[in-house]
Amino acid sequence: MLARIHVTLKPGVNDPQGLAIAGGLRQLGFAGVEGVRAGRFLEVRLDAADERAAARAVEAMCQRLLANPVIERYAYEITDGDPEAVEAAIAETVEEEA
């Protein structure tokens, strides 16, 4: 299975990186940029009986290591992703958009 995990800073926690990126974008002339928040995106490939088992495991991973509850929160979805498929999917979107 493949868990796609998003770890983001809680609102209210200042985000120097996000600020810098926003600044950089405006400098490049993207005047429309109102704000940027920088987070982490983790793809965890794991072997689990079924989605529920996987979700339980991933939930525990987030609580115990992947996110720091003091400053961060997390969300995830589980796909029965053979990773290749996902890779491909992403690749596609990129093509399309390119």
Place this chain on the structure above:
Amino acid sequence: MLARIHVTLKPGVNDPQGLAIAGGLRQLGFAGVEGVRAGRFLEVRLDAADERAAARAVEAMCQRLLANPVIERYAYEITDGDPEAVEAAIAETVEEEA
């Protein structure tokens, strides 16, 4: 609008972060972990005429600043996200899963 941007290492590019995280998870007893890929997740709030305009802008942002084309690739979706809604959505998922 809100652009949710995923920046990930190209397949085949060495991912020290992912390796270390996978090691940490196994140390915690998550034996099922087969591999981890670490990427970045950026939420860009921007003011644009419509989705197509936003997409054009975000595409340019990725190419010029947000991703390093030599080792990374990117994908994004544009939601007419009033951010609150998104925040809320994420928050929910967290509740549910918690």
Place this chain on the structure above:
Amino acid sequence: MATGTAPTPLDVTDAQLREVALSRAEYDQICDRLGRKPNAVELGMCGAMWSEHCGYKNSKPLLRRFGAVPAGERVLVGAGEENAGAVDLGDGLAAIFKIESHNHPSAVEPFQGAATGVGGIVRDIFTMGARPVAILDSLRFGPPDDPERGARNRYLVEGVVGGVGHYGNCIGVPNVGGEVVFARSYSENPLVNAMCVGLARIDRLVSSQAKGKGNAVLLVGADTGRDGLHGATFASVDDPQASHRGVVQVGDPFREKLLIEACLEILDAPWLVAMQDLGAAGLTSSTVECASKGGSGIEVDVARVSRREAGMTPYEVMLSESQERMLVVVLRGREADAQAVFARWGLHSDVIGRVTDDGLVRIREAGRTVAELPHALLTEPPLYVREGVEDERVRALRERDLAALPLPEDLGATLLALLGAPNIASKRAVYRRYDQTVQTNTVQAPGGDAAVLRLKGTGGPGPERAMAVATDGNGRYCYLDPRMGGRIAVAEAARNVSCTGATPLAATDCLNFGNPEKPAVYYQLQQAVEGMVEACTALGAPVVSGNVSLYNESGGEPIYPTPVVGVLGLLADVRRSCPSRFQEAGDVIALLGDTFDELGASEYLEQVHGLVAGRVPHLDLEREAAVQRLVRAAADAGLLRSAHDCSDGGLAVALVESCSGPFGLPADDAAGAGPVIGADATVPESWSGLRPDAVLFGESQSRILVSLAPEVWDALVALAGEHGVPLHRLGRTGGERVRIAPLLDVPLAAALETHATALERLLR
């Protein structure tokens, strides 16, 4: 990409030869010496080993000239013998050091290119059984304020500096020195040279000689991926942009740190035979090196190599440049002992082969032979001795008469302008991003002349010893006069070391040049090496290691010829190390050496008059040696409160730098600064015949600005007399201004502010 199936011969197309950067003639030579046609794997191995990067086919004949420098009794391992040079520091301790380039990778991906450059040179050092204790980085970029390329140049600086810091900070090796120089000539081809110094017990030095038939060959560290395929060959052809696309390695400093500790832990193990890091040309060069240095042979099976990716061919495995990998040779039967240590450090290891005695490098895949070559074939590429001819345009520039040059009416304003120029402004914006104090040995950090590092546990009951280290090189000098430029590169690095009171022991060098197949470039290479040999001989600093980076061109134009020299010196008593800044108000300011009407090739000439022209300042080798002996003797006798050499920007700039605060630490670092100390100097009578701008900003060589307590002035006069060195009393330290009467008088605060913050602003 072709896959190897020996011994099926291969009828190579020109395209295939191009891919492995071999000429038709070279291919034919391979066939002759081999007595058959090589297969694809063998061809790839030959291409990598015969590349300039690994084989030095254009530079080796010139490098042999360094052999002419007397080695002296301090040299333990000379150039070319092992992965790095080694000198004897006493107390059974050896300093291992080397400088290396990572120019082409950094042009493509500045952050990872620079990071893996640091990783590579650090591996060269601990491979020999030394703990890395210092990193220096010598960098060249296009101007940050260039009208067209400024943004790209700033992006490269940001990436390279970020990468150097990322890697060195993580592995806990202090970055204690280097250079950052800007010139148009580097715009499309930045230079990233990294130097590492390590300390080893002399009786525990490790060799890379694979000896003992049947001994086991272990591959330790990262899994092997398709990283950097063709890094070695492509580092040897023009246009990095095109060449490196999609072959970028991502460094893992954390794994490197584990490798350092694990490799140092096994030094005492009776079963350790040899260690060799994997660098350019990966498994190919490391196996070949071990076999050839050991006068043995080696046999590895690529099927035993752990992969990061599926479906890799033997060709790819043998040529992969995946980072953070080491080859370790252990006594047969002791494989498990070795693997246990690595496992404890969380490092994966595979037994991939054996030492043989047949002079061959044999590569198998699951038993089937896929390549079999005599290591002599791989380590002895054809050598090319070429004809060097000086570029007429350069001669013309050098002959340019500067007498008619107008004099700036406000010399004070000119000084302030120079202090804000990227090449003269403090490099704090760069080095504050490097951990300078980890390992608790840093006595003098970046910001002065040479760095000084205390040598823990040396000196027995007496005071601890220290070593001093610095890098230098001036591409503009070498462009206008490669021979003099080569001399000066060595002389200034050694002078920086001598300014701390340390005695230079040896040197390392990185030759960054353009395409040697061009006569004008070959001439530069030849001349620069001659100049370096002359200076190394005169200053008693034999070259014990080095590296060559050629084909540094883009759009057909070669970069400034840029030899970068690192010099390491020894100080008997750490407490006697001499800082570069004034320490007390009321001290005497004096100059060792003399000033001439030499404006040629100066930073002033380029910044203020927009000229890269004129004669490079003359470096008299005997005078240089005498001045350095004098400053060391004076420091050793405890006469000096500070010593700082005059380099870019001349006397006026050196004077301002000396004013910037009493700590040996970066003076422009808020907490380090402490009270600054002004200067009240007067131009000596004897210089009244010189152009004022030459007096202030000329870059006459062999000059050191010192400060000392008035009581010891007579002692210094006497000492200078003994050494036959001119000594000029310039004035007194103190006050809130920098005055060089009658030429200029500026407020110190303004001068220091500009000097300290200009680069930061330029890079923003």
Place this chain on the structure above:
Amino acid sequence: MKFAVVVFPGSNCEQDTRHVLADVAGQEADYVWYATAGEEALAGYDCVVLPGGFAYGDYLRVGAIAAIAPVMEAVRAHADAGGLVLGICNGFQVLLEAGLLPGAILRNRSLEFRSQWVHLRVEDARTPFTREYRPGQVLRVPIAHGDGNYFADPQTLSEIEAGGQVVFRYCEPGGAVTDAGNPNGSVNAIAGLRNRRGNVLGLMPHPERCSEPVLGGTDGLGMWRSLVSSLVEA
């Protein structure tokens, strides 16, 4: 006096720390391997030091993976039993991630690594780590970190301040706590803080790098002297 210096994969100040404790302060100091499991791993040690470095490369989050290392069980037990625990730089980050100290660390405000000397004002000179300093004394100490930007949510912060848990603040040479004196953007210029009980201290600056005259400063000595004197009395 017996000190344990914990070694994580990627620690890089463990030798510096041991050097100061043993060769400068003249105390007994052993390395303890991160994989040592069980509550007794640290039995017999008076003070446990988590040294600086880049444990696990600081990948994921600084200190995060080290905080779940087997030895941390014993570190927690040692702290719960009232034993002294000192976290320097990366060690401080590990203590935060392990929840032994409140708050968290963010990237430096500048987003750049900073290696320089800073000034610290001693806010609490009664702890076993600082008793040899004067309250309000200004120390000159090196920092070297890219992630030293201390953060705590408003409520936690007010608890920390109310409880007098702030031990060091970044300041100017004269002792004034200003933005100019704050090298990384830490909230309330917090450079080091202790737990409520006062037996666990974490700080970003490196006292072990300024405890010998040749290194340009000796303001770090007070910390080792404090530890020794308090342990002698205990």
